[in-house]
Amino acid sequence: MKPPPLSYHAPEDAAEAVGLLAELGDEAKVIAGGQSLVPMLALRLAVFGHLVDLRRVDGVRGIERRDGRVWIGAATTQAEVGRSETVAADVPLLARATPLIGHFQIRNRGTLGGSIAHADAAAEYPAVALALDAELETLSPRGTRTLPAAEFFTGMWSTLLEEDELLTGVTFPVRGPRSGFAVEEFARRSGDFAIAGAAVAVELDGAGRIARCRIGLFGLGPTPRRATAAEAELTGRDAAGRTPEEVAEAALAEVASVPADLHASADYRRHIGRVMVARAWKRAVKEASDV
Numbered sequence: 001m002k003p004p005p006l007s008y009h010a011p012e013d014a015a016e017a018v019g020l021l022a023e024l025g026d027e028a029k030v031i032a033g034g035q036s037l038v039p040m041l042a043l044r045l046a047v048f049g050h051l052v053d054l055r056r057v058d059g060v061r062g063i064e065r066r067d068g069r070v071w072i073g074a075a076t077t078q079a080e081v082g083r084s085e086t087v088a089a090d091v092p093l094l095a096r097a098t099p100l101i102g103h104f105q106i107r108n109r110g111t112l113g114g115s116i117a118h119a120d121a122a123a124e125y126p127a128v129a130l131a132l133d134a135e136l137e138t139l140s141p142r143g144t145r146t147l148p149a150a151e152f153f154t155g156m157w158s159t160l161l162e163e164d165e166l167l168t169g170v171t172f173p174v175r176g177p178r179s180g181f182a183v184e185e186f187a188r189r190s191g192d193f194a195i196a197g198a199a200v201a202v203e204l205d206g207a208g209r210i211a212r213c214r215i216g217l218f219g220l221g222p223t224p225r226r227a228t229a230a231e232a233e234l235t236g237r238d239a240a241g242r243t244p245e246e247v248a249e250a251a252l253a254e255v256a257s258v259p260a261d262l263h264a265s266a267d268y269r270r271h272i273g274r275v276m277v278a279r280a281w282k283r284a285v286k287e288a289s290d291v
């Protein structure tokens with residue numbers, strides 16, 4: 001199927017882009033890489049009269065060290081994130097998650113911000129943003145906002161972004177000493193969305209206790225989410241004090257309901273989720289302990 005007729009807008013800066021979004025209201029939609037939006041338009045799952053393209057917009061692309069964090073422009077492609085030496089060195093979880101997204105062709109067009117704004121519950125980047133306590137920078141006609149990832153994902157494919165608000169950049173904390181990261185997922189075929197997955201970030205103190213940990217879950221509910229009760233229970237404990245299986249059990253116990261679909265029953269998906277958390281936890285703790 002083909003998309004309905006559309007008007008195309010190519011603003012040159014972010015202020016012009018949000019001006020267009022405000023002026024055109026719910027008739028307009030931002031397009032970044034188009035890797036989620038174009039299929040939705042073609043299938044008529046979304047109908048908009050106007051597309052506001054981010055491709056030429058200044059200041060929403062690039063990867064930089066800023067104020068002790070790594071800033072990545074929202075319109076930076078997933079392929080650029082995957083090639084970045086800064087990301088590989090300073091935000092290794094993001095680097096490790098990138099090759100798991102679709103195929104090379106998709107990552108070449110798809111953007112970091114598009115993935116986070118689209119907020120698919122089975123996508124890798126939203127769960128990574130949660131596991132890393134990322135901060136999301138936005139611009140609207142009312143000004144700029146900085147939103148913690150922990151509050152950003154509000155429901156199925158929905159976020160705190162207003163209709164006329166642009167995600168302009170995402171900042172990630174730089175890896176600290178004695179930290180470890182891992183992302184694990186199970187998909188039916190390479191390049192498919194995961195049936196379930198987990199992104200884990202762990203930081204140990206000098207005595208080998210867990211100073212901070214985050215467990216991001218994807219494919220396991222209507223939104224990407226964190227296992228916050230399990231994280232709180234683990235913090236301050238000896239890293240060897242809980243087996244990876246116990247951690248996984250605790251993480252999945254706080255997921256009230258797991259979706260069932262053509263690819264996996266709820267029980268099977270829950271089982272896969274447990275296995276992915278256990279694997280990611282084990283690898284992240286090992287990396288943190290080896291540093």
Ligand SMILES: Cc1cc2nc3c(=O)[nH]c(=O)nc-3n(C[C@H](O)[C@H](O)[C@H](O)COP(=O)(O)OP(=O)(O)OC[C@H]3O[C@@H](n4cnc5c(N)ncnc54)[C@H](O)[C@@H]3O)c2cc1C
Pocket residue numbers: 029030031032033034035036037038039054074075100101102103106109110111112113114115117118120122123124125161165166167168191192193194
């Ligand atoms: C075959 C296939 C397989 C895929 N597999 C995976 C996978 O395994 N894992 C995965 O995570 N993704 C997967 N994707 C999706 C892909 O990664 C998309 O690139 C991504 O979800 C959306 O990014 P985009 O830049 O293409 O956004 P678009 O499709 O352009 O936009 C998506 C949504 O986000 C909004 N948006 C985009 N940028 C902004 C912004 N800066 N501010 C505000 N709103 C914005 C748009 O308005 C739209 O609602 C797959 C896609 C395909 C076609």
